[in-house]
Amino acid sequence: MRKVDFVIIGGGPAGLSAAHKAAEAGLSSVVIERDDKVGGQLVKQTHMFFGSKKQYAKTRGIDIANILIGHCKAHDDLIEIMTNTTVTGLYDDYILTLLTDDVYHKIEAKAILVASGASEKFMLFENNDLPGIYGAGAVQTLMNVYGVLPGEEVVMVGSGNIGLIVSYQLLQAGVRVKMVIEAASQIGGYKVHASKIKRLGVDILTNHTVKRAIGDDTLQKVEIVEVDDQWNMIEGTEKIIECDALCISVGLSPLSTILGMLPVKMKYVGKLGGNVPVIDYHHETTMNNIFVAGDVCGVEEASSAIVEGSIAGLFIANRLGYKHPEYEKEMNDLTQQLENLRSGPFGVKTVEGLRELRGENDV
């Protein structure tokens, strides 16, 4: 069986950043990616990022992906990227079973970083399996990666940043966005994204949700309804909207399937998006040498995934005997970056979620 030092599961922003920092310290790694290309969700993000320059503000997501891939290519003597490869099993003796195309093989690692990202949340309503009902991620993939329009008239569910940004991208692609509906009483995402689509004539209806989808073989209409502050539907407020696509963007939850095969302690923390592994400050789970970074340990943005991946990469390299020449400086800088990213009003949820995860609220 092949034996390596460091395996990274997931070639998104967290995984690539970890591979890069580990390589800078001299540690080799194998990055396992299910898709035929690395870059994760960044490859479908055509918008420019916010934040500070260190996390590539004012750069488009797809370009950030290319920068991160470039960092890894500069260390191609140490970083091996294995695409088209799915982790089919992860065992407590640090052995992974993999499926590359149709070849089944195994690999043993000293340390493993799970950077598997997140998956989209889904909703329960009548006829929620009609063709024409998409997750926002699928819409972005179709439109921005493959150049295929999801429909002609779209209703967007959810006004978080993804819902707002995808609405804008749909408008750019010539799709009519009929409205954005949001169950909460306030718009979830940044005001600047909301203003952009409002200026283009798209209404954002708060306190509204989907009651049912209507259509014979594919989606033809949706019935929306007003909800109260406890999200109960208010009878008599139903409206029928004609559309051929419904885009659901009601949040993400950590993709912890792979971790579920290991005896690591998990905890449900709503503020982090769902079931997350219990971790320490270095992103190590309750199992020695099993680490996590990015959305799998709490849903945030690509910028925090990059920083978390870098921290984990540095720390793991050090653990395995490869100390980065500027370890302390890098670690302090990255820790500071992560704090800055979470210091705004949108970071409160993560900070509170992490406190809950560590049990600091129990005292």
Add this chain to the structure above:
Amino acid sequence: MKQDDIMVCRCEDVSLKELHQCLDEGYTTFEEVKRILRIGMGPCQGITCGLLVQREIAKYLNLPVHEVKTHQIRPLVTGVKLKTIVEGVKNES
């Protein structure tokens, strides 16, 4: 709302009505529901329905969501042909 038209698990075609019938019969853990309805046993392995089932059980038992256990994940988490596994073993020796 017509609960038989609300899909909880798209992979295994399980409706909200079927889930509630199962809960009414007294099967109120994820593991039990999974064994009876095959919920979460399809290609996505509960990625889409996991949280939905956890929430429905919580609502039904009037518990906070974090007190409802999710299902146990077991390898293999994706379909692998037996032939492929056999060939994999051959390659190793």
